[in-house]
Amino acid sequence: MILQTPIFAAMPEVTPGQWVVLTGAATNVACALLGCFLVLRRMSMMGDALSHAVLPGLVVAFLFSGSMSILPLFAGAVACGLLTTFLIQTLHQYGRVPSDASMGVVFTSMFALGVVLVKKFVSGLHFDIACVYEGTLELVSLADPIGGLPRPLFTTLLVLLVNLAVLVLLWKELKLSSFDPALATTIGISATAMHYLLMTLVAVTAVASFEAVGSILVVAMLIVPAATANLLTDRLAVMVLLSAAVGVASSVLGYWAAAFWDTNIAGMMTVAAGLLYVLAVFLSPRYGVCSTLVRNVRMSLRVLREDLLAMLYRVEELGSQKQMTAAEASEAVGGGWLVGWGVRELVQKGRILRDGERLQLTDKGRQDARQLVRSHRLWETYLVQHLGMPLDHVHEPAHRVEHFINEQLRQELESEIDPSRQDPHGRDIP
Amino acid sequence: MTGLSLTEKVMIGTSLLGGMSGVVGCFAVLRGRSLVGDMLAHAALPGVCLAFLLMGTRNLLGLSLGALASGLLAIAAVTIIVRWTRTKEDAAIGIVLSTFFGAGVVLLSQIQKPGVGGSKAGLDAYLFGEPGNMLNGDLVLLTVVAVVVLVFVGLLFKEFQIVCFDTDFAQSQGWPTLRLDLVMMASLAVVTIVGLPIVGVILMTAMIILPAATARFWTNRLHVMLLLAGGFGIAAGLFGTKLGRGLPAGAAIVLTAASLFILSLLFAPQRGIVARLLAEYRLRKRIAREHLLRALYELSEAQLPELITLDLQTIQDYRYWRSLESLLQQAVEAGELQRSGKTFQFTPLGLRRAAKLTKAHRLWEMFMMQHVGIAPDHVDRDADDVEHLLPEGLLIELEQKLASEGRLPDVVEEVPISPHSLGADKATRP
Numbered sequence: 001m002i003l004q005t006p007i008f009a010a011m012p013e014v015t016p017g018q019w020v021v022l023t024g025a026a027t028n029v030a031c032a033l034l035g036c037f038l039v040l041r042r043m044s045m046m047g048d049a050l051s052h053a054v055l056p057g058l059v060v061a062f063l064f065s066g067s068m069s070i071l072p073l074f075a076g077a078v079a080c081g082l083l084t085t086f087l088i089q090t091l092h093q094y095g096r097v098p099s100d101a102s103m104g105v106v107f108t109s110m111f112a113l114g115v116v117l118v119k120k121f122v123s124g125l126h127f128d129i130a131c132v133y134e135g136t137l138e139l140v141s142l143a144d145p146i147g148g149l150p151r152p153l154f155t156t157l158l159v160l161l162v163n164l165a166v167l168v169l170l171w172k173e174l175k176l177s178s179f180d181p182a183l184a185t186t187i188g189i190s191a192t193a194m195h196y197l198l199m200t201l202v203a204v205t206a207v208a209s210f211e212a213v214g215s216i217l218v219v220a221m222l223i224v225p226a227a228t229a230n231l232l233t234d235r236l237a238v239m240v241l242l243s244a245a246v247g248v249a250s251s252v253l254g255y256w257a258a259a260f261w262d263t264n265i266a267g268m269m270t271v272a273a274g275l276l277y278v279l280a281v282f283l284s285p286r287y288g289v290c291s292t293l294v295r296n297v298r299m300s301l302r303v304l305r306e307d308l309l310a311m312l313y314r315v316e317e318l319g320s321q322k323q324m325t326a327a328e329a330s331e332a333v334g335g336g337w338l339v340g341w342g343v344r345e346l347v348q349k350g351r352i353l354r355d356g357e358r359l360q361l362t363d364k365g366r367q368d369a370r371q372l373v374r375s376h377r378l379w380e381t382y383l384v385q386h387l388g389m390p391l392d393h394v395h396e397p398a399h400r401v402e403h404f405i406n407e408q409l410r411q412e413l414e415s416e417i418d419p420s421r422q423d424p425h426g427r428d429i430p
Numbered sequence: 431m432t433g434l435s436l437t438e439k440v441m442i443g444t445s446l447l448g449g450m451s452g453v454v455g456c457f458a459v460l461r462g463r464s465l466v467g468d469m470l471a472h473a474a475l476p477g478v479c480l481a482f483l484l485m486g487t488r489n490l491l492g493l494s495l496g497a498l499a500s501g502l503l504a505i506a507a508v509t510i511i512v513r514w515t516r517t518k519e520d521a522a523i524g525i526v527l528s529t530f531f532g533a534g535v536v537l538l539s540q541i542q543k544p545g546v547g548g549s550k551a552g553l554d555a556y557l558f559g560e561p562g563n564m565l566n567g568d569l570v571l572l573t574v575v576a577v578v579v580l581v582f583v584g585l586l587f588k589e590f591q592i593v594c595f596d597t598d599f600a601q602s603q604g605w606p607t608l609r610l611d612l613v614m615m616a617s618l619a620v621v622t623i624v625g626l627p628i629v630g631v632i633l634m635t636a637m638i639i640l641p642a643a644t645a646r647f648w649t650n651r652l653h654v655m656l657l658l659a660g661g662f663g664i665a666a667g668l669f670g671t672k673l674g675r676g677l678p679a680g681a682a683i684v685l686t687a688a689s690l691f692i693l694s695l696l697f698a699p700q701r702g703i704v705a706r707l708l709a710e711y712r713l714r715k716r717i718a719r720e721h722l723l724r725a726l727y728e729l730s731e732a733q734l735p736e737l738i739t740l741d742l743q744t745i746q747d748y749r750y751w752r753s754l755e756s757l758l759q760q761a762v763e764a765g766e767l768q769r770s771g772k773t774f775q776f777t778p779l780g781l782r783r784a785a786k787l788t789k790a791h792r793l794w795e796m797f798m799m800q801h802v803g804i805a806p807d808h809v810d811r812d813a814d815d816v817e818h819l820l821p822e823g824l825l826i827e828l829e830q831k832l833a834s835e836g837r838l839p840d841v842v843e844e845v846p847i848s849p850h851s852l853g854a855d856k857a858t859r860p
Contacts, residue, residue, distance in 0.1 A: 039521045098464065101639055103465065104465055104467075104640075105639055108636030109636065109640075109684060111632045116677050119677055216531045220528030223525055230517065231517065263536050264535050264536050266532070267532045268536055270528060271529060274529030
């Protein structure tokens with residue numbers, strides 16, 4: 001038997017711990033490859049549904065083959081996966097059941113059927129449902145070896161290779177049908193076929209992973225690394241690679257943590273993946289909570305600075321000799337803890353002079369402020385002349401939009417409005 | 431209550447549970463949150479384990495409170511993820527479900543360590559369900575929760591209804607939609623947690639979705655749906671326990687609920703598949719018949735009012751027919767045509783119906799050409815589809831419009847003069 005030949009005979013001795021990490025990583029990567037597409041297609045829960053719904057298929061396969069060998073189990077999984085996908089789709093389409101409810105109806109009923117089948121026909125054998133739930137990653141190195149590899153590692157590697165091959169061969173088709181199924185169908189790629197293919201792969205991958213990690217934790221491996229990668233990039237290829245990396249990282253971290261606290265390894269790998277996700281939620285460069293916060297604060301600060309400048313300009317324009325104090329200015333732009341910061345920045349950049357409590361525009365500051373007030377008044381004039389908005393309604397929108405009008409737009413606005421030099425309130429447009 | 435046998439207790443318990451999960455399940459299904467029950471059931475595990483580690487005993491109320499706490503935390507986590515990150519709801523549910531479960535598995539393995547004093551047997555029962563262990567205390571708890579949940583749903587019926595069907599409208603009317611949503615989910619959480627130790631994780635998910643999805647086939651009114659779902663839930667509990675002797679009770683209950691679902695899917699009066707297929711068949715039949723009548727009218731139009739005879743071949747060649755012979759036969763049976771050998775002739779009834787149909791067809795064509803600007807050679811097909819569905823009122827409107835433009839003689843249907851004096855009979859009656 002070719003499968004019995006030790007492929008890795010030349011490899012150095014592998015410790016049980018390393019086998020565990022390898023198996024975990026292989027499972028994680030095999031799942032993450034598919035998970036990216038599940039997440040993008042908003043079908044994450046199909047992973048959960050399929051990993052439960054294959055139970056009757058496994059039982060039937062077990063009854064027919066009389067053994068727990070992997071090929072009949074795969075066949076059962078494929079048949080059951082296809083049937084489940086078909087039922088969910090059909091219930092949704094022809095029975096008008098909402099898609100999430102149809103998923104729930106089908107997978108729970110299939111699972112219940114599986115439970116009954118186990119009870120009726122498989123009594124006394126080690127076909128333990130609880131085992132399907134949790135898996136036994138710890139015992140990987142004790143499993144019968146195939147080709148020099150522990151059986152669970154061998155099967156997950158096999159599935160990993162199949163997934164990889166499908167992804168590489170059908171990359172374009174999978175990509176297009178995930179992002180735009182209608183377009184894919186019009187140019188002759190059957191989005192339905194892609195859907196069924198993907199679901200079959202998910203079912204097979206789930207079954208291959210049961211022995212190692214169990215049916216719920218396989219859901220984590222499908223979704224969490226993919227969702228993490230999705231927070232970090234907008235490109236599919238990068239997302240797939242990142243999700244694989246997150247998968248490997250979570251299996252290594254999970255193993256260490258589990259060894260440290262002497263606890264369940266697969267569970268710890270899931271927790272590690274969850275923590276990596278939380279990390280990405282906070283620290284992702286573009287979509288992270290932190291970077292969004294920084295962006296928002298920066299934006300508020302800019303608006304605040306510009307409001308301060310424009311206000312000082314308006315005070316000057318009124319011709320009063322009185323200079324504003326910092327406290328008055330802060331009051332006038334709405335106060336808040338950011339104002340002091342804004343004033344300091346303006347002083348640093350040489351836009352205003354601060355003389356004790358008094359604030360005064362410098363020439364540079366006056367130039368900036370003039371552009372802002374110009375934007376504001378051009379916009380007000382435009383709103384009144386072209387959109388016929390009443391006079392008392394134009395200040396607010398102009399106040400908001402003035403920060404986003406550049407020189408080019410100012411020129412365009414100027415050419416659009418009557419060549420008066422006054423805004424609708426009768427003030428000069430600088 | 432002590433007089434009840436175990437089977438009776440189990441039946442009462444499961445039907446109570448089925449009833450209340452049917453009711454709260456309606457809201458989950460209508461809100462597109464069917465799988466939240468699934469998530470809650472899985473996310474309860476770490477709470478159960480923590481409660482056990484803290485208390486050191488297997489007190490049902492304590493474990494339930496732990497489960498409830500981690501279930502609510504899971505709901506909060508999903509809400510936050512959806513609100514603050516780009517991860518979509520399906521992935522958020524998957525992430526929270528699997529990560530919480532992973533954490534639970536880790537805690538579970540801590541409990542199993544020697545010295546902590548727990549074997550996992552009791553907790554396994556908590557996850558996979560053991561209806562056979564129904565105690566009096568459980569029945570009391572179930573009854574209390576059922577009453578509280580029903581009273582709650584009764585009091586907040588109007589609010590839940592508006593949030594279910596038009597959240598935006600509810601918000602614009604000043605209802606606290608977010609809080610109501612959370613209250614709805616919290617009641618779902620309570621029912622799920624109470625049901626977990628009785629039917630187990632997957633089967634609890636099914637109890638939330640199946641009765642509600644079944645009830646949806648029968649009605650479009652929320653209060654009827656709630657009552658029906660409660661009824662289906664109770665029926666599933668009763669019959670599942672009764673019929674499923676010797677099978678795992680949870681699975682038997684779910685399979686009973688699934689059978690009710692399939693029966694409703696097929697045979698519900700309006701939304702059922704059989705009823706819909708029947709309605710579609712009738713419509714197709716009517717359309718084919720109407721096409722026949724119009725074709726015959728067009729063929730004999732030149733000779734009108736004389737009723738010419740048409741032979742089969744002429745009709746056959748006039749347009750594409752799917753099954754002309756049987757169509758003709760149906761028309762003959764309806765008294766619209768007279769048949770002699772291979773020739774056909776309108777009866778006065780048939781002619782009148784055909785004229786009416788042709789009129790509708792042409793009115794629509796004229797309208798499309800004039801007001802929608804569709805080319806004359808394109809309107810025929812369009813009118814072909816629409817003519818069967820034009821309501822009487824619209825036809826009269828079209829007629830009047832064309833008459834007022836002088837494109838149609840403005841005639842009221844000619845009515846013979848009344849053969850008796852009008853208004854006379856009023857006097858003769860008491």
